[in-house]
Amino acid sequence: MGAYTTQGFNMDNSGKRVVVDPVCRIEGHMRVEVNLDSNNVIRNAVSTGTMWRGLEVILKGRDPRDAWAFTERICGVCTGTHALTSCRSVEDALGIKIPANANHIRNMMQLNLQIHDHVVHFYHLHALDWVDIISALKADPKRTSELAQSISDWPLSSPGYFRDLQNRLKKFAESGQLGPFTNGYWGNPAYKLPPEANLMAVAHYLEALDFQKEIVKVHTIFGGKNPHPNWLVGGMPCAINMDGTGAVGAINMERLNLVKSIIDQTREFMEKVYVPDIIAIGSFYKDWLHGGGLSSKAIMAYGDIPDKANDYTPDNMLLPGGVILGGDLTKIEHVDPRDPEQVQEFVTHSWYKYPDETKGLHPWDGVTEANYHPEGPNFKGTRTKIESLDESAKYSWIKSPRWRGHAMEVGPLSRMVLGYAQPKKYPRVKELVDASLKQLNLPVSALYSTLGRTAARAIEALYCAELQVDQFDRLMSNIRAGDTATANIDKWDPATWPKEAKGVGFTEAPRGALGHWIKIKDGKIDNYQCVVPTTWNGSPRDPKGQIGAFEASLMNTPVAKADQPLEILRTIHSFDPCLACSTH
Amino acid sequence: MLAQQDALEAEQQARLVKAVYVYEAPVRLWHWVNALCITLLAITGYLIANPLPSMPGDASQHFVMGTIRVIHFSSAYIFAVGFIGRIYWAAVGNHHARQIFILPIRSRQWWGEIFHELKWYLFLVKEPKKYVGHNPLAQLAMFLFFTIGAVYMICTGFALYGEGLGAESWAGHMFGWVITAVGGNSQQVHSLHHMGLWVTLIFVMIHIYAAIREDIMSRQSMISTMISGWRMFKD
Amino acid sequence: MTETFYEVLRRQGISRRSFLKFCSLTATSLGLGSAAAPKIAHALETKPRTPVLWLHGLECTCCSESFIRSAHPLAKDVVLSMLSLDYDDTLMAAAGYQAEAILDDIKKRYKGNYIVAVEGNPPLNEDGMFCIHGGRPFVDVLKETCADAKAIISWGSCASWGCVQAAKPNPTRATPVHKVITDKPIIKVPGCPPIAEVMTAVVTYMLTFDKIPELDRQGRPKMFYGQRIHDKCYRRPHFDAGQYVEEWDDEGARKGYCLYKMGCKGPTTYNACSTTRWNNGVSFPIQSGHGCIGCSEDGFWDKGSFYDRVTDIKQFGIESNADKIGGTAAAVTGAAVAAHAAVTALARAKKKTGIDIPGGEK
Numbered sequence A: 001m002g003a004y005t006t007q008g009f010n011m012d013n014s015g016k017r018v019v020v021d022p023v024c025r026i027e028g029h030m031r032v033e034v035n036l037d038s039n040n041v042i043r044n045a046v047s048t049g050t051m052w053r054g055l056e057v058i059l060k061g062r063d064p065r066d067a068w069a070f071t072e073r074i075c076g077v078c079t080g081t082h083a084l085t086s087c088r089s090v091e092d093a094l095g096i097k098i099p100a101n102a103n104h105i106r107n108m109m110q111l112n113l114q115i116h117d118h119v120v121h122f123y124h125l126h127a128l129d130w131v132d133i134i135s136a137l138k139a140d141p142k143r144t145s146e147l148a149q150s151i152s153d154w155p156l157s158s159p160g161y162f163r164d165l166q167n168r169l170k171k172f173a174e175s176g177q178l179g180p181f182t183n184g185y186w187g188n189p190a191y192k193l194p195p196e197a198n199l200m201a202v203a204h205y206l207e208a209l210d211f212q213k214e215i216v217k218v219h220t221i222f223g224g225k226n227p228h229p230n231w232l233v234g235g236m237p238c239a240i241n242m243d244g245t246g247a248v249g250a251i252n253m254e255r256l257n258l259v260k261s262i263i264d265q266t267r268e269f270m271e272k273v274y275v276p277d278i279i280a281i282g283s284f285y286k287d288w289l290h291g292g293g294l295s296s297k298a299i300m301a302y303g304d305i306p307d308k309a310n311d312y313t314p315d316n317m318l319l320p321g322g323v324i325l326g327g328d329l330t331k332i333e334h335v336d337p338r339d340p341e342q343v344q345e346f347v348t349h350s351w352y353k354y355p356d357e358t359k360g361l362h363p364w365d366g367v368t369e370a371n372y373h374p375e376g377p378n379f380k381g382t383r384t385k386i387e388s389l390d391e392s393a394k395y396s397w398i399k400s401p402r403w404r405g406h407a408m409e410v411g412p413l414s415r416m417v418l419g420y421a422q423p424k425k426y427p428r429v430k431e432l433v434d435a436s437l438k439q440l441n442l443p444v445s446a447l448y449s450t451l452g453r454t455a456a457r458a459i460e461a462l463y464c465a466e467l468q469v470d471q472f473d474r475l476m477s478n479i480r481a482g483d484t485a486t487a488n489i490d491k492w493d494p495a496t497w498p499k500e501a502k503g504v505g506f507t508e509a510p511r512g513a514l515g516h517w518i519k520i521k522d523g524k525i526d527n528y529q530c531v532v533p534t535t536w537n538g539s540p541r542d543p544k545g546q547i548g549a550f551e552a553s554l555m556n557t558p559v560a561k562a563d564q565p566l567e568i569l570r571t572i573h574s575f576d577p578c579l580a581c582s583t584h
Numbered sequence B: 001m002l003a004q005q006d007a008l009e010a011e012q013q014a015r016l017v018k019a020v021y022v023y024e025a026p027v028r029l030w031h032w033v034n035a036l037c038i039t040l041l042a043i044t045g046y047l048i049a050n051p052l053p054s055m056p057g058d059a060s061q062h063f064v065m066g067t068i069r070v071i072h073f074s075s076a077y078i079f080a081v082g083f084i085g086r087i088y089w090a091a092v093g094n095h096h097a098r099q100i101f102i103l104p105i106r107s108r109q110w111w112g113e114i115f116h117e118l119k120w121y122l123f124l125v126k127e128p129k130k131y132v133g134h135n136p137l138a139q140l141a142m143f144l145f146f147t148i149g150a151v152y153m154i155c156t157g158f159a160l161y162g163e164g165l166g167a168e169s170w171a172g173h174m175f176g177w178v179i180t181a182v183g184g185n186s187q188q189v190h191s192l193h194h195m196g197l198w199v200t201l202i203f204v205m206i207h208i209y210a211a212i213r214e215d216i217m218s219r220q221s222m223i224s225t226m227i228s229g230w231r232m233f234k235d
Numbered sequence C: 001m002t003e004t005f006y007e008v009l010r011r012q013g014i015s016r017r018s019f020l021k022f023c024s025l026t027a028t029s030l031g032l033g034s035a036a037a038p039k040i041a042h043a044l045e046t047k048p049r050t051p052v053l054w055l056h057g058l059e060c061t062c063c064s065e066s067f068i069r070s071a072h073p074l075a076k077d078v079v080l081s082m083l084s085l086d087y088d089d090t091l092m093a094a095a096g097y098q099a100e101a102i103l104d105d106i107k108k109r110y111k112g113n114y115i116v117a118v119e120g121n122p123p124l125n126e127d128g129m130f131c132i133h134g135g136r137p138f139v140d141v142l143k144e145t146c147a148d149a150k151a152i153i154s155w156g157s158c159a160s161w162g163c164v165q166a167a168k169p170n171p172t173r174a175t176p177v178h179k180v181i182t183d184k185p186i187i188k189v190p191g192c193p194p195i196a197e198v199m200t201a202v203v204t205y206m207l208t209f210d211k212i213p214e215l216d217r218q219g220r221p222k223m224f225y226g227q228r229i230h231d232k233c234y235r236r237p238h239f240d241a242g243q244y245v246e247e248w249d250d251e252g253a254r255k256g257y258c259l260y261k262m263g264c265k266g267p268t269t270y271n272a273c274s275t276t277r278w279n280n281g282v283s284f285p286i287q288s289g290h291g292c293i294g295c296s297e298d299g300f301w302d303k304g305s306f307y308d309r310v311t312d313i314k315q316f317g318i319e320s321n322a323d324k325i326g327g328t329a330a331a332v333t334g335a336a337v338a339a340h341a342a343v344t345a346l347a348r349a350k351k352k353t354g355i356d357i358p359g360g361e362k
């Protein structure tokens, strides 16, 4: 395509092409190619989903009540969110209303997932883009302790604690077997943290690894396991029995107490570790506000966490939804996933086939037919040995979803900005965002950056932790009022279903807006289409040449060392890409 | 071969005695024990797959599914042991005892007689032929549905049973391969074993009908033969 | 580099006493009894850390997610102290060619002495390009990496059987690892995902005893996959009594009755869920009210609905279940027998009387 302008970016593929494949510390398989100009600034970005499994094809002809289990396996990282979305799509198609308890339990599980996913993403997949582990060896444990105590009253912060950790780290490094830290970009000038902050972050990397396994027990209690808990069309499978015989096998006081203690601890970890860490780290990267991409131009969320059961309208959602175009926070548009003109997917640059590829298809009429053809005039390599992709041809296993023709950014940043823009509805979001900005002494516009994306995720985790406590209280008061129903089985039997039906389920997955569209015919799935957060963010170009959120975010970023693409990783990771999700 | 021999035998003897000793005592005993086992297996098997409505009260007060399974497994053992005994008797008993195990598939005449029997059942011929042992069609049906069917039910059944006993058990060692052979997931073996129930049931329905009908229509004894061992020819 | 596991622990400030305690805990958690503890201790004192290369094919990454949930041992201890996780796309700091370089390096330096852990599986259709790794088919990377490995662990149902992407019609021809790598010992640890503590126990066992665990006919460690969920299910007394959940959220569901009628696949599923349970023993699917869906079994996606007790017989390409087909066939047979009997009776009556009874022509 040579040089052209789209969405305010000047695309120019003339400079030096740099390839990163595999992009590690993400879920799934992904490749990034960029062109650097003579100053090592990114002037063209190409992001590629490099895997496809065909879940939409596999789902055809199956029992709609089973679909949650299949779609749950789209991803084990955002595990459960697809299952919930799937249940909602089937319930929507068949007009099934779920009991209030099931709604609160589902909400808790979904919030729990948000938190877990955000924590693991930040500490274990993203932190190493900001934190130089090797530099932590030079830290003064005493000063590390002072730093830790100045930002939070988390108890694990004594000088001895950090000294101990540093000693272990030293010996680990000296062993020469660096394990997962081998060949990191240690010492790269793009790392800005002082050794003390690095050491504190390493401590929290390990603490978070221990802690994350506790958070998910909420899933285990209600869904039997994590990853991949169990769900049920029509409600939840976990019966409630507060004081009868056999209560020991059901949700009872002991189970609920366990849930309560976990969600209290979770909130504490968010308040005292995650958010303070982000502020502390952010304060050293205030000058590095690259990576905004589409966030100031086009953001979207469907909204989630219905307060009252079965009401999926925006007013009932505790996690914000809507669309903001052009950064105009005063104008929020409503997303209607049923409207054939709104959500559409294109495959012009994706390895799929449509009868007419100049047009997009609404997911109800969606088609998924693989068509691997990387060849194009600028393609280098062979079919099975790609050296350099051609973005003017087909170049990704990800489709290109568009909202009224616009490429959108979805995810925590979109949601937090949408919440911020609706302070009446979401006063707590505004409060949390303002507090963080104030601590960092940054304007709202700073949100539109890699750092903002990462901070929004932490803020959202805390917000979700608070909502989780709320939802628990709602569940308890409902049970106290004598309601113990968890499932509605009126339409369990396929004999009660109409001959044909269609529905849509949507949620806010950790990475953003998620929708499943289902068509049912004669009791079987006739068509099933998923449009997933990373499908939005990681989308390749569309027929108009518009770039997706990943690609946009890389544009115009200077790279310190071309052979150590730390900045590319940092910005791409800030989206928490999930490639298994994106292509499914 | 045998059928021909049967015919001869019948022809020779019928003139004189009008009754032939066909089924020796072990065969008759086995037949009725076997019939009982299969009936029990079919009923309990069906109830294993489609359990009765739930029992109220404490679990320790009941053993409904337990009992059903115990009956299934006891009948299964008797059925299997009986089947082995029947194979033994095929070796040492009279030549009729071998009929359900060995088909004279090379005999053109035998095939011809099958067609004749088929025609008889389709009302295309007026009179059936008379046989001392099984008529060829019955023989074929017994081999296909019963003999093969029994082996199939024993293999799939004991493969499932071996899962409960454990992979290290005799059944696990001897029949565990069945599960691997159908892809490794024993749910598949359940389905296949279950399918056998219906095949057996269909065989039994036709078998009993044919036995009674022949008894009436073919002017030779049937049911009483399986009780006394003697085949009586009514004319 | 030839540091032993014990040295690593000591370096990390772990006392000899707690090291020995760890050994006896390991012994008990592996069901070996305390007598085995000194043996474990000896093994750990004398052996160097083994490099592990963890590859990812077509997958959902929940095996990795499960792994990091391990409570005993903690995932961080496994990864940082017990073995050397030198390659794992999901966790490693490096990317791109710096990451690829590690694979080559370990292959050369530890020829025959590293373990490959595979999560997910390679697709074979489209020349393998449904899963691309460094611009090449994942299946090639897998084969090359396994070539000099000591042993291979197939994590989860994806690597072991194919799992969801291999469900019919398996559009990418996703293929389990043992069908691609045929000349190496492979330990299958199925489950979707496997239980965290089962995963870490298998690894610990291999490192401790320097051998692969005893495997069953299908290549799974007997210690965790030797029995069915149903054999050790705490709802089993209700199964035997004949007490079942008849409908979701009914009286039986609240009393913890058996989930057999709701399609529970516990009777056909080999896994440790009903004993080890999930997430440090908090619960397991059945305890939380949903039947087992058989997630550790080969082809569990294609055995009919998760809610059917009597499932489809896909082997014959039949969509319907045995009772539906069999019941129909039996009914047809019954009708045929009745009709045949009627015609027989008519024929017989006609023969006797010479008259066609119900008004037939003469």
Ligand code: HEM
Pocket: B038, B041, B042, B044, B045, B046, B048, B049, B069, B072, B073, B076, B077, B079, B080, B153, B154, B156, B157, B158, B160, B161, B162, B190, B191, B193, B194, B196, B197, B200, C267, C309, C310
């Ligand atoms: C004509 C003979 C038989 C018939 C009609 C029969 C029928 C059945 C049926 C319908 C089932 C239920 C299958 C399902 O899960 O859908 C069953 C289960 C079973 N049968 Fe048989 N069966 C026969 C012989 C045997 C034999 C010889 C054995 C050997 C031990 C056996 C052992 C079993 C076992 C172990 C089960 C599974 C029980 C459970 O899952 O609790 N069966 N049978």
Ligand code: HEM
Pocket: B027, B031, B034, B035, B036, B038, B039, B096, B097, B099, B100, B133, B134, B135, B138, B142, B146, B204, B207, B208, B211, B212, B222, B223, B224, B225, B226
């Ligand atoms: C579960 C039920 C039954 C089964 C599986 C069964 C099976 C068999 C088998 C395998 C034989 C061949 C015997 C041999 O050559 O060793 C046989 C013969 C026979 N059965 Fe049954 N039987 C059953 C029930 C009955 C009943 C209820 C009757 C009577 C109404 C009956 C009447 C006969 C007769 C008359 C023969 C001899 C047929 C002939 O000579 O061609 N059977 N049966």
Ligand code: NFV
Pocket: A027, A074, A075, A076, A077, A078, A081, A082, A509, A510, A511, A512, A514, A532, A533, A534, A535, A577, A578, A579, A580, A581, A582
């Ligand atoms: N993208 C994505 Fe997911 C999320 N969050 C799903 O919907 O991660 Ni696997």
Ligand code: SF4
Pocket: A073, A076, C059, C060, C061, C062, C063, C119, C120, C155, C156, C157, C158, C159, C163, C164, C191, C192, C193, C194
């Ligand atoms: S086996 Fe299951 S859990 Fe593991 S990666 Fe595959 S789909 Fe995920």
Ligand code: SF4
Pocket: C229, C230, C231, C233, C234, C235, C236, C237, C239, C257, C258, C259, C260, C264, C265, C266, C267, C286, C291, C292
């Ligand atoms: S709940 Fe499932 S595993 Fe447990 S006893 Fe019932 S059928 Fe067996």
Ligand code: F3S
Pocket: A225, C191, C192, C229, C269, C271, C273, C274, C284, C285, C286, C291, C292, C293, C294, C295, C296
């Ligand atoms: S569904 Fe899987 S997690 Fe266990 S109980 Fe069944 S094997």
Ligand SMILES: [Mg+2]
Pocket: A056, A399, A529, A530, A531, A532, A583, A584
């Ligand atoms: Mg899709």
